Amino acid sequence: MILPTKKEAPNFKGDNPEKLGRFFSHYEKACVEGGLTDEEKKISSIVDYVDIETEYQWRAIKEFKGKDYEKFKKAVEKLYPEAQRTPKGALARLGKLKSRYNNIDGEDTATVAEYNRSFSAE
Numbered sequence: 285m286i287l288p289t290k291k292e293a294p295n296f297k298g299d300n301p302e303k304l305g306r307f308f309s310h311y312e313k314a315c316v317e318g319g320l321t322d323e324e325k326k327i328s329s330i331v332d333y334v335d336i337e338t339e340y341q342w343r344a345i346k347e348f349k350g351k352d353y354e355k356f357k358k359a360v361e362k363l364y365p366e367a368q369r370t371p372k373g374a375l376a377r378l379g380k381l382k383s384r385y386n387n388i389d390g391e392d393t394a395t396v397a398e399y400n401r402s403f404s405a406e
Contacts, residue, residue: 285318288332298338301364307333308357323353330356378406 286293294310296303311333315326327348331339341363342348347356361367385399 285320285329286314294333296334296338298335298341298364301367304361304364304367324351326353327351327356381406 288295294307294314296307311330315321320326320329327350331342331348334342342360345356345359345363347359350356381399381402385395385402388395388399390396
């Protein structure tokens with residue numbers, strides 16, 4: 285298993301919940317590559333890859349003391365409702381894009397290109 289101090293190690297900061305799904309994906313991949321299959325050890329070691337405040341919060345979850353990684357993961361996901369990905373093209377996501385680029389200057393080609401990439405991804 286990759287050491288949490290390595291630059292390439294998966295990491296998560298609780299103040300950026302949109303990245304929770306990606307964190308779990310990277311952590312689970314690291315577990316597979318590192319040969320970590322024991323559910324209880326996956327749970328106990330995951331907090332080594334998060335910031336200290338998030339570690340305290342995750343340790344307080346009842347499922348942290350359990351042996352079912354998927355149950356623990358679901359309990360964590362419930363802590364971050366904003367991490368639930370809104371479907372592509374949903375009005376809520378398009379509304380956020382509109383708000384973010386509301387005052388776009390047509391002469392600012394970098395921002396126009398960024399808007400175009402974001403909108404095209406929807």
